[in-house]
Amino acid sequence: MLKFVNLKAFLSSARFFYVILFLITLAAGVLFVLHAKQAQDDEMRDNLITYAKTIEKSIDWQPFAATLNTDPVKIKLYDLAGLNSKLNNACRVNADCHFIYLLYLDKQQDKHQVRFLLDASPQPPSEISKLSEVFAEASDELKRVMKMRTPIVEGPVTDHWGSWVSARVPVSITANTPYFVMLNVDVTAAGWNKRLLAKTLFPALITAFFLVILSGLILRNRYVENLLKQLFDSTSELSELAYFDALTGLPNRRLLEDRAAQAFKAARRSKQMVAIMFLDLDYFKTVNDTHGHDVGDNLLKSVAERLKSLLRMEDTISRIGGDEFVILLPKIVDEQQAALTAEKIIKALTEPFNVDEYVIKIGGSIGVAIYSKHGTTPASLLKCADEAMYAAKRLGRNVYVLYADDFMEANEG
Structure with a gap:
């Protein structure tokens, strides 16, 4: 019964209001931070898609149309030499671009494996993937979007080369052909998490500021309650002294x-x-x-x-x-x-x-x-x-x- 009375008193106190406000502020702050982080992440992914599309649109694919629309098994590496040079030069323009390559979905295989059509990355020959080589890092999501022929951003991922974010967009000249090809641009992810942190720092600080204020109000309210309790106890003691016998506890x-x-x-x-x-x-x-x-x-x-x-x-x-x-x-x-x-x-x-x-x-x-x-x-x-x-x-x-x-x-x- 005493616990119920104490709970009822707490629920009707100002401290309970401040605690509820603290929890609401905390929940709202967490949602605010998560929303800001997601919004920044979406914005950076959209920017990467735009960057990859810009490269795709900057290249004249027409001279290679016949080659790209051919069964990849029949393509010869020298037929892609000119395209390799264009892609390599496009990647070198941006210091964050480290890998650029073309992929296709091998529909002849039971598992629909993703394979390299062309690896034009400005890297040493030992790091360049060969024609028809299986793309070992292909995710189920990549296979799905290659079937749907839609853009995608994957990552950040970390491997022995470093941390990367991959932007993958369809090559427009192959979009409506049986032999669909996707352009892939891997950029460094070194600043990715820093940009996310910078975007979430402001809402996190605002939330922390209000939580500190509410914590102070809760502590102050508790302090005031303790003072009032001491005053009440003192008043009760004075009342006891005023109306009751100190020895026997009987009324005076x-x-x-x-x-x-x-x-x-x-x-x-x-x-x-x-x-x-x-x-x-x-x-x-x-x-x-x-x-x-x-x-x-x-x-x-x-x-x-x-x-x-x-x-x-x-x-x-x-x-x-x-x-x-x-x-x-x-x-x-x-x-x-x-x-x-x-x-x-x-x-x-x-x-x-x-x-x-x-x-x-x-x-x-x-x-x-x-x-x-x-x-x-x-x-x-x-x-x-x-x-x-x-x-x-x-x-x-x-x-x-x-x-x-x-x-x-x-x-x-």
Whole structure:
């Protein structure tokens, strides 16, 4: 139940609002960064496609149309010498271009392997792939787009040459022929990740900025909550000191008078009685003198616990000083109900108390006064009960006395 109350309080607090705002900002920031990264990646891929298409359009393919539209198995390497030179020169213009080559899809093979038609890369002869050599790096995605005859960008990938991004575009003169050829341009990917990082840095910093602010608000709110809790605890402690007895935890005279005034108001409306009983412990001074004040204090605590066990929830038992207690009984039917309660208390106090290592026997003298028969204010009724209590002392102690205007009636408990 306590955990549920704490959770309910947290859900209704400002800190919960800040935590939710923090999580929303974090989620939005992550999406923002991912979107920026994807947008930059898409832009760079589009630029590579454009670059490869520019090379494709800059070359006059017409002189090689007959050769390219022939079954690749029948093509001779010398028929592609001029095209090799053009592609090689186009690649050398851009320092980022390292490999440029033509590929075709061998439909005669069961696995539809991708093969080299021409490797015009400006690299040493030992690095140049041969005509009809299988393109070992061909991915399933490349095979798919070669069947569909659409552009694609693959990578970045890393091999023994370095890190590369490959732009692959159809050779337009072969687009509608059975022997489709794709132009491939591999450029260095050294700056690829740096450009992605640069694009995502701003949204990441903006997100981090707001998260730091929200974290500060959450910590500040927690600090304020702790201060308020300390203030509340201090206020509660002051309230305890103001309205409760420090030793026994029972209500003090101030709280007793407040509850008595409320009980009197209720009694006026309901025409019921209210009783106040003034209890003074018998032989308590002897306990203090014999066993010391620590034992006396512990005895008072035990008396308070025993008295509480005898009373109703609506009753109030108060310690007003020393070994003096006042008991407020609201909503009683008649004087006899108060008398029965007094008898029960006197009987309970005659039972021995086990305090520390001692067995202590005491008693109690009680004076009883009834609202509004004996008084109409807490102070006047308490005075009457006090006088009745002293009458009980004079009668030999361990009895209760009901206050009367002209005489005192005494009964042994």
